[in-house]
Amino acid sequence: xxxxxxxxxxxxxxxxxxxxxxxxxxxxxxxxxxxxxxxxxxxxxxxxxxxxxxxxxxxxxxxxxxxxxxxxxxxxxxxxxxxxxxxxxxxxxxxxxxxxxxxxxxxxxxxxxxxxxxxxxxxxxxxxxxxxxxxxxxxxxxxxxxxxxxxxxxxxxxxxxxxxxxxxxxxxxxxxxxxxxxxxxxxxxxxxxxxxxxxxxxxxxxxxxxxxxxxxxxxxxxxxxxxxxxxxxxxxxxxxxxxxxxxxxxxxxxxxxxxxxxxxxxxxxxxxxxxxxxxxxxxxxxxxxxxxxxxxxxxxxxxxxxxxxxxxxxxxxxxxxxxxxxxxxxxxxxxxxxxxxxxxxxxxxxxxxxxxxxxxxxxxxxxxxxxxxxxxxxxxxxx
Amino acid sequence: xxxxxxxxxxxxxxxxxxxxxxxxxxxxxxxxxxxxxxxxxxxxxxxxxxxxxxxxxxxxxxxxxxxxxxxxxxxxxxxxxxxxxxxxxxxxxxxxxxxxxxxxxxxxxxxxxxxxxxxxxxxxxxxxxxxxxxxxxxxxxxxxxxxxxxxxxxxxxxxxxxxxxxxxxxxxxxxxxxxxxxxxxxxxxxxxxxxxxxxxxxxxxxxxxxxxxxxxxxxxxxxxxxxxxxxxxxxxxxxxxxxxxxxxxxxxxxxxxxxxxxxxxxxxxxxxxxxxxxxxxxxxxxxxxxxxxxxxxxxxxxxxxxxxxxxxxxxxxxxxxxxxxxxxxxxxxxxxxxxxxxxxxxxxxxxxxxxxxxxxxxxxxxxxxxxxxxxxxxxxxxxxxxxxxxxxxxxxxxx
Numbered sequence: 001x002x003x004x005x006x007x008x009x010x011x012x013x014x015x016x017x018x019x020x021x022x023x024x025x026x027x028x029x030x031x032x033x034x035x036x037x038x039x040x041x042x043x044x045x046x047x048x049x050x051x052x053x054x055x056x057x058x059x060x061x062x063x064x065x066x067x068x069x070x071x072x073x074x075x076x077x078x079x080x081x082x083x084x085x086x087x088x089x090x091x092x093x094x095x096x097x098x099x100x101x102x103x104x105x106x107x108x109x110x111x112x113x114x115x116x117x118x119x120x121x122x123x124x125x126x127x128x129x130x131x132x133x134x135x136x137x138x139x140x141x142x143x144x145x146x147x148x149x150x151x152x153x154x155x156x157x158x159x160x161x162x163x164x165x166x167x168x169x170x171x172x173x174x175x176x177x178x179x180x181x182x183x184x185x186x187x188x189x190x191x192x193x194x195x196x197x198x199x200x201x202x203x204x205x206x207x208x209x210x211x212x213x214x215x216x217x218x219x220x221x222x223x224x225x226x227x228x229x230x231x232x233x234x235x236x237x238x239x240x241x242x243x244x245x246x247x248x249x250x251x252x253x254x255x256x257x258x259x260x261x262x263x264x265x266x267x268x269x270x271x272x273x274x275x276x277x278x279x280x281x282x283x284x285x286x287x288x289x290x291x292x293x294x295x296x297x298x299x300x301x302x303x304x305x306x307x308x309x310x311x312x313x314x315x316x317x318x319x320x321x322x323x324x325x326x327x328x329x330x331x332x333x334x335x336x337x338x339x340x341x342x343x344x345x346x347x348x349x350x351x352x353x354x355x356x357x358x359x360x361x362x363x364x365x366x367x368x369x370x371x372x373x374x375x376x377x378x379x380x381x382x383x
Numbered sequence: 384x385x386x387x388x389x390x391x392x393x394x395x396x397x398x399x400x401x402x403x404x405x406x407x408x409x410x411x412x413x414x415x416x417x418x419x420x421x422x423x424x425x426x427x428x429x430x431x432x433x434x435x436x437x438x439x440x441x442x443x444x445x446x447x448x449x450x451x452x453x454x455x456x457x458x459x460x461x462x463x464x465x466x467x468x469x470x471x472x473x474x475x476x477x478x479x480x481x482x483x484x485x486x487x488x489x490x491x492x493x494x495x496x497x498x499x500x501x502x503x504x505x506x507x508x509x510x511x512x513x514x515x516x517x518x519x520x521x522x523x524x525x526x527x528x529x530x531x532x533x534x535x536x537x538x539x540x541x542x543x544x545x546x547x548x549x550x551x552x553x554x555x556x557x558x559x560x561x562x563x564x565x566x567x568x569x570x571x572x573x574x575x576x577x578x579x580x581x582x583x584x585x586x587x588x589x590x591x592x593x594x595x596x597x598x599x600x601x602x603x604x605x606x607x608x609x610x611x612x613x614x615x616x617x618x619x620x621x622x623x624x625x626x627x628x629x630x631x632x633x634x635x636x637x638x639x640x641x642x643x644x645x646x647x648x649x650x651x652x653x654x655x656x657x658x659x660x661x662x663x664x665x666x667x668x669x670x671x672x673x674x675x676x677x678x679x680x681x682x683x684x685x686x687x688x689x690x691x692x693x694x695x696x697x698x699x700x701x702x703x704x705x706x707x708x709x710x711x712x713x714x715x716x717x718x719x720x721x722x723x724x725x726x727x728x729x730x731x732x733x734x735x736x737x738x739x740x741x742x743x744x745x746x747x748x749x750x751x752x753x754x755x756x757x758x759x760x761x762x763x764x765x766x767x768x769x770x771x772x773x774x775x776x777x778x779x780x781x782x
Contacts, residue, residue, distance in 0.1 A: 006575075008564075008567040008568055008570065008571040008579070009567055009570060009571070010571075010574070011574065012570070029560075029563060033564070033567045051615070052613070052614035052615050053595055053596065053599055053606065053614060054614075055598070055599060055602055055604070056602075056604055061595075062595040062596070062598040062599045062602075063594075063595040063598075065595075065598050066594035066595050066597075066598050067594075113739070117739075131711065132715055132717075132737070133737075134714070134715060134737060135710075135711040135712075135714040135715045136710060136711045136714060137711040140691050140698075141691065141694065141695075141696050142634075142696050142698060143613075143616070143619075143634035143636065143696045144634075145611065145613070145619060145620065145621065145632045145633075145634050146632045146633075146634060146696050146697065146698040147698075148632075149621070149630070149632045149698055149699070149700040149701060150632075150698045150701060151701075151706075152701055152702065152703055152705075152706050153552050154621070154632070154700055154701075155630075155700045155701060155702050156550070157539075157547060158539075158540065158541070158544075158547040159547075159548065159550070160547070160548050161545050162540055162541060162544050162545055162546075162547050165544055165545065166541055166544060169541065170611065170620070170621040170622065170623065170630055171621055171630060171700055172539070172540065172541060172547065172610065172611060172621075173539075173611055173621070174535070174539045174547075174549070174592070175535060175538035175539040175592070175593055175596070175608070175609070176538070176592060176593055176595060176596070177592075178535075178552075178556075178592050181556070181591065181592055182552075182556060182559065185556065185559045185560050185563055186559060186735055186736065187736075188563050189411065189559060189562050189563040189566060189735070190390075190415075190735060190736040190738070192563065192566035192567060192570060193390035193391055193415045193566060193738075194390050194738060194741065195570070196390055196391060196394075196566065196569065196570065196573075197390040197391075197392075197740070197741050200392075201388065201390075201740050201741055202740065203740075204738055204739045204740035204741065205738075205739040205740075206736050206737070206738055206739070207715075207736060207737040207739075208735075208736045209715060209717065209736070211712070211717075212712070212715060212717040212735065212736070213559075213735070214552075215706060215712065215717055215718075215732055216411075216555065216559070216717075216732050216735055217407075217551070217552040217555035217556050217559065218551070218552050218555075219407075219448045219449070219551075219555065219731070219732040220403070220448070220550075220551040220555075221551075221703050222448070222703055222706065222707070222718075222730060222731065222732060223444070223446065223447070223448050223731070224703070225703040225704065225707060225730070226446060226729035226730060226731070227440075227444070227445070227446075230702060230703060230704055231702075231703060232702070236550070242527070242548055243527075243536075243545055243546060243547070243548050245545065250531075250537075250545055250546050251531065252527045252528050252530070252531040252536065252548055254525050254527055254528065256435075256525065260523075282434075283434070283441060286441075313521075313522060313523075316523065318522075318523045318524050318525060318528055319528070320522075320524060320527075320528040320531040320532045321531060321532070322531045322536050322537045322546040323531065323532060323533075323534055323537060324534065324537050324600075324605070325534050325537070325538065325593060325596040325597050325599065325600035325605075325606050326600045326605060327534070328532075328533065328534040328590055328593075328597060328600070329597055329600040329601050332517070332518055332519075333513060333514075333517040333518055333519040333520075333532075334517075334587075334590070336516065336517035336518060337514055337516055337517045337584070337587075339587055339590065340597070340601065343598075349602075351598050351601045351602050352597075352598070352601035353594070353597075353598055353601075354587075354590055354591055354594045354597055356564075356591075357557075357560050357583065357584070357587040357588040357590065357591040358560060358561065358563075358564040358581060358582065358583040358584075358587070359514070359515075359581070359582040359583075359584075360564070360567075360568065360571075360579055360580070360581060360582075361495070361515070361579075361580040361581075361582050362577065362578060362579050362580055363571070363579070
């Protein structure tokens with residue numbers, strides 16, 4: 001049975017100061033695995049409480065709900081002596097401190113890594129900034145759209161069908177906060193790595209950059225550059241496969257192995273063009289990719305998505321429906337795995353929130369919880 | 384030689400992962416100092432050792448990022464003796480990682496339950512497309528399918544266009560989340576001494592990237608694909624400059640940014656439609672048209688620098704050559720120049736972060752040749768004699 005005590009990070013104490021999605025997501029991931037995460041907020045509350053998308057009718061932030069379930073909230077203004085005193089008390093009990101305060105503001109807030117390291121020698125102090133805390137662009141500022149493009153992936157989107165349909169449009173960002181989530185995931189990962197080293201090495205300062213994280217997950221494009229190929233959104237499409245319009249929606253199809261190609265030929269009903277002996281050679285299929293895709297498109301447009309996907313999976317052909325958020329929330333697979341947990345918003349409204357994109361099979365994660373009301377910790381203390 | 388100071392020094396990983404997501408996970412652990420032993424065979428070598436025609440790569444890769452830092456051994460897991468040897472390797476390691484389709488490790492006799500018998504405090508990572516449980520757990524998939532299943536593909540795209548397929552960033556994001564969860568399991572082992580089986584579904588990582596939209600959907604709403612627009616920030620998006628295919632990304636967060644933008648560009652507008660953030664949100668298209676006209680005459684690189692100096696979030700849409708040439712990324716060690724006797728100097732992704740104390744993070748060695756570390760792994764770690772290894776090789780157990 002899941003319990004507070006048997007969670008992977010039970011006993012881990014985290015202090016989070018966040019105005020960026022990256023830092024907040026790092027805290028969310030640690031909280032989901034059982035760490036006690038205290039969100040230190042300014043008097044007016046974290047800016048993320050007001051960030052879109054908002055739930056209809058209430059103007060409550062769906063983003064903040066996602067990022068803050070299971071955290072605690074305490075107001076702490078570091079520009080006041082009382083705030084400093086509270087902060088020192090909190091840090092004295094913390095294992096990990098996640099902070100995204102811009103460099104120019106750190107001194108005034110007493111957040112410089114050297115002074116924190118002297119006072120808290122066992123603390124893992126993780127800085128999460130758009131371009132990191134060191135290097136010539138450390139003081140540059142950025143939002144998601146800038147970061148996805150500073151890390152190289154934005155320039156490469158969209159590829160495939162979308163690029164074919166709208167070749168003259170500007171590049172496209174990935175939905176939401178993809179880059180910041182990479183930065184947050186990297187920050188949480190590096191925090192746990194540094195915490196692992198504490199018994200041998202003591203605490204330390206970890207400088208995480210969202211741009212670095214985007215580049216890291218885009219490593220393959222850099223590898224291609226080293227191979228002599230500068231990738232571009234117009235040319236990095238799969239030679240065949242990709243996004244297909246079906247009779248009633250869209251699906252993704254990708255056959256990388258010979259047996260998957262043979263399954264696809266079967267799925268398409270063994271048409272004459274696909275049975276040509278030359279197409280037994282994967283390199284030849286690659287050369288004729290455009291023609292193959294045109295045949296597949298014609299066929300897909302005549303068949304319903306669910307039918308294609310079900311048959312494809314039977315035949316071992318990797319194919320997936322492009323599912324809407326509503327379909328994901330209602331999905332049988334997601335329900336069976338308990339991907340979502342009930343969450344109560346500060347207004348009392350009930351929603352469901354994705355718990356974490358991983359499971360611990362020996363000690364399942366606790367699911368759901370409350371979105372912390374601003375400063376609920378001190379309200380509890382004074383009540 | 385001075386010993387390395389890495390955060391994960393002393394951690395050993397038995398690495399059975401294949402494709403991109405799993406190997407990226409163990410590569411990250413290796414970058415932070417874990418000793419990672421990659422297990423392949425001559426009959427089933429890793430994908431980078433072969434042509435990859437669908438990606439247009441017609442020969443083996445000369446350098447493979449996700450294999451860097453790893454030690455390589457051969458093991459033909461179709462044979463029982465090889466499975467027994469694999470178990471010894473697992474018992475000598477802290478972490479076992481695999482990314483086969485669910486069921487494959489069990490068929491090999493290397494599932495969590497079997498391995499926990501030889502390693503009671505086993506930390507095992509299983510990374511798959513849909514997870515180890517549920518009706519879809521047997522589905523095969525790659526990055527674009529993870530994005531499709533998870534909802535990220537649907538939510539990404541032009542508002543009036545089709546969904547967009549995710550590429551390797553999706554694999555690698557799954558790998559990074561897997562590395563995080565694996566480290567959490569190691570901490571749990573340190574605290575409790577107990578085994579843990581981490582089950583990562585790559586499609587759920589794609590869903591985690593639309594966590595806000597899923598909250599909306601759970602409340603009965605139908606989130607719409609926003610393209611490059613932002614609900615709060617206007618102007619916001621990707622704008623053409625005075626050079627073809629040289630785009631400027633821009634995010635104006637508030638009124639101060641809006642005024643700073645005009646100042647930096649030497650422009651001014653008194654149009655009431657643009658006078659406040661709320662007004663601009665009500666006239667998005669007109670704002671985009673105006674700002675687009677201003678920026679079309681500008682040099683994107685120079686403008687990004689000037690806007691940053693004025694405190695406005697701006698950056699050029701960079702291609703990989705821009706990134707390769709960036710002194711900032713090099714100064715941070717995020718870009719590392721690597722070379723080997725048969726690999727001319729080239730750039731790779733370096734340290735995932737800068738650690739102030741355990742600062743030896745990043746790439747230490749390049750892509751291993753198949754089986755190059757068997758003297759150390761089979762000889763030193765498992766204690767096999769030269770004669771025993773020759774015998775196993777002759778019977779294609781080590782193969």
